[in-house]
Amino acid sequence: MAAVPEPPAEGRLVGREAELAVLAGAVEALEHGRGSLVDICGEPGAGKTALARALLALAEQRRIPVIRAHAVRGNTTPWQLLSDAWAARQGAGAEARPFDAVCDRPAAWMAGHVVVLDDLHHCDPASAALLAQLVRSAAPRPFLLALVHRPRQTTRELRGALEDGARAGHVKRIEPGPLVPDAVATLVADQRAAAGPGQCTQAELRLLAERLCATAGGNPLYVRLLAAADWRPEHGIAGPGADSAGLLREAKPLVAELDALSTRASLTASAAAVAGGAFRPEDVARLCGLDMDRALDALAELEQADLVRAGDGKGSLVFRHPVVGHVAYELAGVSFRLRAHRRALELLAGGGRVRERARHAERLLGTDAALATRTLAQAAIEITPQEPAAATRWLRLALEASPNGEGDLTDRTELELAYCRALIASGRLDESRTRAHELLGRRPTALAHRQSLRAHALCAEAERRLGRYAEATAIVGAGLALLPRPLPVPLPPDAAELIIEYGLVHVLRSEHEQARDLLAEVVQTPDTADDMNTADRTVLRVLSALCATHAGDLQEAAAEVDHCARLVDALPDPLVGRTPETLALLGSAELYLERFADAARHMHRGLTAHERGPQRPIQLHRLLGLAMAEQWTGRLDASRQHASTAETLARSLGVRPAVTLAQAIRATALVWSQGRASVHEAVALVEEATSAAAPGTSWWAASATGLLAQAQLLAGDAAGCRRTLLDTIGAHRLPQVRPFSRPLLHALLVTATLDSGDREEAHRLLEIAEAESERLGLAVQEAYVRRARAQLHLAENEHDLAAKLFELAAETFRSASMPVEYAWTLAAGARAFHEDQGPDTAVRHLDTADFVARTHAARLVRERVARLRAALSADSRTAPPLALLSDREREIAGLVAAGLRSREIAEQLFLSTRTVETHISRAYRKLGVSSRVALSEVLRRGR
DSSP: OOOOOOOSOOOOOOHHHHHHHHHHHHHHHHHTOOOOOEEESTTTSHHHHHHHHHHHHHHHTTOOEEEEEEETTOOOTHHHHHHHHEEEEEHTTTTOOEEEEGOHHHHHHHOOOOOEEEEEEGOHHHHHHHHHHHHHSSOSSSSSSEEEEOOOTSSSSHHHHHHHHHHTSSSSEEEOOOOHHHHHHHHHHHHHHHHHHOOOOHHHHHHHHHHHHHHHHHHHHHHHHHHHTOOOOOGGOOOOSHHHHHHHTTTTHHHHHHTTOHHHHHHHHHHEEEESSSHHHHHHHHTTTOOHHHHHHHHHHHHHHHEEEEEESSEEEESSHHHHHHHHHSOHHHHHHHHHHHHHHHHHTTSOHHHHHHHHHHHHHTTTTHHHHHHHHHHHHHHHTTTTTHHHHHHHHHHHHHHOOOGGGHHHHHHHHHHHHHHHHTOOOHHHHHHHHHHTTTTGSSSSSHHHHHHHHHHHHHHHHHOOOOHHHHHHHHTTTTTTTSSSSOOOOHHHHHHHHHHHHHTTTOOHHHHHHHHHHHHHHHTTTTOOHHHHHHHHHHHHHHHHHHHOOHHHHHHHHHHHHHHHHSOHHHHHHSSSHHHHHHHHHHTTOOOOOHHHHHHHTTTTSSGGGHHHHHHHHHHHHHHHHHHHTTTTTHHHHHHHHHHHHOOOOHHHHHHHHHHHEEEEEEEEHHHHGHHHHHHHHHHHHHHOOOOGGGGHHHHHHHHHHHHHTTTHHHHHHHHHHHHHOTTTTTTSOOGHHHHHHHHHHHHHHHTTTHHHHHHHHHHHHHHHHHHHHHHHHHHHHHHHHHHHHHTHHHHHHHHHHHHHHHHHHHHTTOOOHHHHHHHHHHHHHHHOOOOHHHHHHHHHHHHHHTTTOOOOHHHHHHHHHHHHHHHHHHSSSSGGGHHHHHHHHHHHHTOOOHHHHHHHHHHOOOHHHHHHHHHHHHTTSSSSHHHHHHHHHHH
């Protein structure tokens, strides 16, 4: 057998400066009489032979005699390698002597030479044993010996000697590693320059080099092979490139390795290349028609030649690099490849391994279009949710290969519908929309009924994801007109898909009422074995629950949301991912029902999966919902970050109401977290948001109105808060606001009106808020209204009533995991606590509020606590004791001081004895006494 030829000598040695420096040092040392052993080892194609050639060139430049020999693969003649080296020395002018006369003294005849022994891994046993002995010898070396080999194939004895020598320091090991992208760029540029001028810019070359470097693993040989094959990043690791002839021209050393195989091993290599990727021995045996024992023998030969290696540890094998498999594939005959691909499809029929099926089907498009098209379509439909780009490519190939005759129109329409879906999933919305419109534009008889429903649904989905809600509404409405009424039971999947799209369009347009009846009708249909799939039914239930929430039917909505949460939590991610809106919409419903932890959990699920492409609109909903949930639950920094991200996304999508809502969330979070220092920035945000859009024209904008008003009120601008609410919503009604948030906005209006000095109007608004709150039955909304009522009592010096309501509201906020509102409410009630329950109680509540605010970085609350603490402390120092008591408490205390018992006081004042005892206990706490005698003494001193 012939030796494997060397790579061409042309071109620079790129990226090997450190290795060349070691070789230059070894040559210089030999000039000064110090020999050395150099071990040049590494992966195939890493550039070992090129380094050996560079060493010889360095020696010749310094006029040092050189000897070079190659081990020949498969040659077992004793002493072949060393005999060839001796012959090379003889050819250099030494006297003709047989090798037998010097075979036991290699150090003697190598003296003064640079000796390069290449392909040592193919070395005959006798030469290997003598070289191992030479490496282990401690005698001085008057020569430079370079041993070039692949460690995986080198004999154990010689490899062990070299490793021991490297550890001891008398063997210099050079192991060329992967090239870096800069070196790959230089290599590719040199290769292209040799082939002629190219059109690649420096930036394009740099990007290509980075991707090429990663794909080739930095291996110089594989880089050259892929570059010669015109590889592009879109080909990935599974494809060598478009120029198979260029690949084979550059792959001569690799072709020689494959040509050196036995016939059976060569056949097995071809079958393995057809199998591709990680292949199993049993599959290869079937593809090449060998029994298992013979196939295993052939695979052993391939493994010994280091063409294939162990794969995943489960019995699979892989080529040492996919490029080796590409070359083996190109060398296999066309007829063998086609038969093997067909056989491979038969082996994979009915199983998984989607990509493998599609790869084999692609190869059969020109010979068996029907089988290939069917396989590609099935694989694409299966993989669309996870890998839409691959699915789009396979469906495009299937469409290009499928017949376009009238009789085959139904099958082709199915392909086109699947292609539209894959285009949407991969973000190519305009193309999907165009194709869907083309389908709908055919004459009515061209589409079957179920295909027409799907075409309407897909066209509407593309329009919706493009933000064209009016067009989406019209198209989905036309599709619904095709459905029989009442709806069929069970509901076909195509009809379910159309109704889902109908619900999504109307929900995202804030037209929940229009979709509610139809969604409720679908959800109430019986669930049968032939019904729509679980994922579709779950989506419909979520949409129906959200519509019920927006309508204010919270009892019905709460039960349905509970059920939907159980269904969604039971679904695996791939099924939920089919309609990613599910999680965002369910989270929104939970948010409105004050289930903040569940809302955040569902909105966080898969948050990073849809940052780009067609899922960006629903990502916007999810980000806004998360920003609100995190603000309410005290994660103020996270709220600001999500609001900022949502604002950027909303601007890119051109959704102005969402920009306003994001700015409103950011403004309130800013005031809560930064306190009075942020007032100017927050006010600027509010002014920008309110001036850029009319906030009352949509649900998103109405939600923003409430938050903007709250930010103004927190910043101390009660008049601005009233102006934002009343100028937007008109008079004293909230027509655009959903029922579940009306109590909050009315409570804000009550507080702002009270701060403006209009108690009468505050009373009237509070009655409206309490009626709304009572009808809803939402605990947090009730807490906002209770706090507003407490503030009104406080303004009217009804401290006992105020204190009770402040405590109830605070406890509700605490139970709802709203720590910032809890702390704010405790601080707001400090004056009432002080007047009704005494200074100690007020201080204790202020301490709690300060601790909670510090924990959640709510500077605004801490600032208010500090002001109240100072004010109450000053009041306690300057006020006379009797001033701490209410009028009733002062009256009862006076009667106690006069010696009346509680029963006598009750009879005189027409009160219950229990009420009298309560007032006496409060007087004790406020004055810091514990008996009637002490109380009488305090009153005496006070007078």
